[in-house]
Amino acid sequence: MPNRLALESSPYLRQHAHNPVDWYPWGEEAFEKARRENRPVFLSIGYSSCHWCHVMEKESFENDEIARFLNAHFVSIKVDREERPDVDDVYMTAVQLTSGRGGWPLSAFLLPDRKPFFAGTYFPPDDRRGRPGFLTLLKRLEAAWREKRADLENGAGEIAAEVAAASGGGASGMTARGASEPLSPGSLGLLGSALSRLFDPENGGFGDAPKFPPHLALAWLLRRGAGGDAAALAMAEATLEAMALGGIRDHLGGGFHRYSTDAHWLLPHFEKMLTDNAQLLGVYARAWALTGDELFAQVARETADYLLREMTGPEGGFYASTDADSEGEEGRFFCWDQSQIREILGKDPGEDFCEWYGVREGGNFSEEATGHRTGASVLFLSKKIPPSSESRLAPLRAALLAARAKRIPPALDDKRIAGWIALAVSGLAVAGRILNEVRYLDAARAGARFLLEDCRDAAGQLQRTWKDGVAKIPAFLEDEAFLVHALLDLAEADDEGGPGVWQDEAIAAAASMRARFERKDGPGFAFSGEGNEVLLVNARDFFDKATPSSSGAAAWALARLALRTGDAELARGARNAVDEVSWLMARSPHGTESWYFAYETLLEFEDRFGLLPLADTAVSAPPPAGPGKGEFSLKVNEAKAGAGTAEERDERTSSEGAFRVTFPSKVRARRGATSHFTLAIHVAEGWHLQGPDGLRIDASVAGPGSGSPSLFTFEEVFLPVPVSIENTTGVISSGWHGTFEANLSFSLSPKASKGRHDVAVRTRYRACGEGTCLPEALLSLSIPVEIV
Secondary structure (H helix, E strand, O other), rough: OOHHHHHHHHHHHHHHHOOOOEEEEEOHHHHHHHHOOOOOOOOOOOOOOHHHHHHHHHHHHHHHHHHHHHHHHHHEEEEEOOOOHHEEEEEEEHHHHHHHHOOEEEEEEOOOOEEEEEOOOOOOOOEEEOEEHHHHHHHHHHHHHHHHHHHHHHHHHHHHHHHHOOOOOOOOOHHHHHOOOOHHHHOOOHHHHOOOOOOOOOOOOOOOOOOOOOOOHHHHHHHHHHOOOOOHHHHHHHHHHHHHHHOOEEEOOOOOOOOOOOOOOOOOOOEEEEHHHHHHHHHHHHHHOOOOOOOOHHHHHHHHHHHHHHHHHOOOEEEEOOOOOOOOOEOOOOOOHHHHHHHOOOOOHHHHHHHHHHOOOOOOOOOOOOOOOOOOOOOOOOOOOOOOHHHHHHHHHHHHHHHHHOOOOOOOEEEEEEEHHHHHHHHHHHHHHHHOOHHHHHHHHHHHHHHHHHHHHOOEEEEEEEEEOEEEOOHHHHHHHHHHHHHHHHHHHHHOOHHHHHHHHHHHHHHHHHHEOOOOOOEEOOOOOOOOOOOOOOOOOOOOOOOOHHHHHHHHHHHHHHHHHOOHHHHHHHHHHHHHOHHHHOOOOOOHHHHHHHHHHHHHHHHHHOOOOOOOOOOOOOOOOOOOOOOOOOOEEEEEEEOOOOEEEEEOOOOOEEEEEEEEOOOOEOOEEEEEEEEEEEEEOOOOEEEOOOOEEEEOOOOOOOOOHEEEEEEEEEEEOOOOEEEOOOEEEEEEOOOEEEEEEEEEEEOOOOOEEEEEEEEOOOOOEEEEOOEEEEEEEEEEEEEE
């Protein structure tokens, strides 16, 4: 007999409708049951194309013994993170704060008042390699609920306060954690410098495996390349080519898989997301317009054709995703062996195809979870195909695509998500304009009309999801922000002779976005707005991930609309939002690309229409003096470096003794050059710093008498990669322990005056050990820099 999830519209929730677990959808009914029966809540969050979500379902949620225990002692709730990104954000923050890592499936345990007291991700069904299995965990938590309730409730209160702080709400939020970093046109170079340091010159992309498509980073580099930055263009071209040739691209059906499990873009995680393909479509089209490389035009066309062929609903909306698995195996639908190809294409053409696309005896594909070699191959290219060979290979690809269509395909998540559809409208509008392809523009128009007409409630408010004719869940900030961008992209593609309907719709959408999501108590935007459910915290969403930061996208949308219309009030709203996060942009350029686009657009506005007044929030609020309702306590220690030579070192130890920093008592630096200094960080035995965000270091010029901050440009802080740390209970997390170094580099303007300038270095850390994790603490240092 199916459970309550059978009545839901989400394909992910329906996948769990026949589990023996007595699932509830997110809602008051489940929490009322928990209060009435005095039970804890088990919250499981995932999405339909999530491989490990399927694994945990088969191992645990279809296990009768585990289901009986859950049903007897917990109230179990299932959430589709794509429907409710607000719920996912709150509890994913809790997972990251308490475990040092994140991912899906998300597994959290809550009080009936919705505060989390324990959170993690995937759990195997039974004990493995010293780690507790899911059933063991359930039994331990149930015993703690009976015997140590007060401890759980106290811990839940602390976690909830930390979630509120980390989510950026109020005076204790993310934007209060760093001093304001005044922006200037020269600040735009910070992002290019950061990407250059992270760039993989051998394989393209940024950083090591796993590699996700860096949509906004590539768009930024192309923008720099169009302005004459040859190095930026070279990084973009190398990455775009590597992705186009690699196995992350579907060489038969078009489009891209979610990410590459290796550094070479070869072995993908096979789910296909509308978000990735929508954004990459526009990037590849722009790359072709800039470089004339026909490979980029081919990729753009094949991606757009894939969206039109496989991801478009009859009403004009776009489906959310397709699964990584089919017939119970990851990648089965997409992989090939030599015998299959020869049988379909014939011996000689088949061998020719295998040679080009890397299909070898024994295969190249290994299962992500087990590392087991399947004997099958992911198609990839080791070099570009010349026109003489392309004319021969194109019909062979078409024949294999037709044969593949007879296989059992991965599951389709056919719900429509407003913000994701808007991204697709943008991609198709850009590609249609650049490639002069009417079909793509027609699809963009249809998608926009679907959002403007069908994805609405009776009052005309945009809704987050649509399925089977029903729109529901009031839109979040990302939905409305991405819609403004989509309408502006359509206006540029379809309305170049005048303002037209799309610009008018963009103005109306921006007004709705501001009315619902602009904060009343400060600059910028909140993720949830009027009509959305009130949760433990209303997140701010400052960083770009698989999709742009909703707040960054909103500021950028206002700046774009202001530039198009000359509306200074829109530009001021965007400028206030950007100024609030300027210190984040300086500290983490890669990850705040949407904000850089917003700021660059504001500079264009000022160049065309005149300077805007400085934002009201040029200086961020200071951290709170102490804990209070919704606040996050910071323990602050001040250290002052004494005079001495460059070789002398000073030392400062935290109040709890778990953390110690050795730093230079003076640094010598030359004008017009890049300099650096090193902090030696010592973590006491038995303690570690929780990663990946449990150690954050930033620097700024200290004090009004220390010289102009614009003369100093602080680069990123270089830290060692977090390592795996196993605690006494067998739980493995990531972080740092022992002694290691942090290197800080900075450049000085040639105009900097000689003499002493004090640099403030703020080291925020979260120390864990002796069975507990301490609140986040701040160790503040002042280091004299002698400019010569």
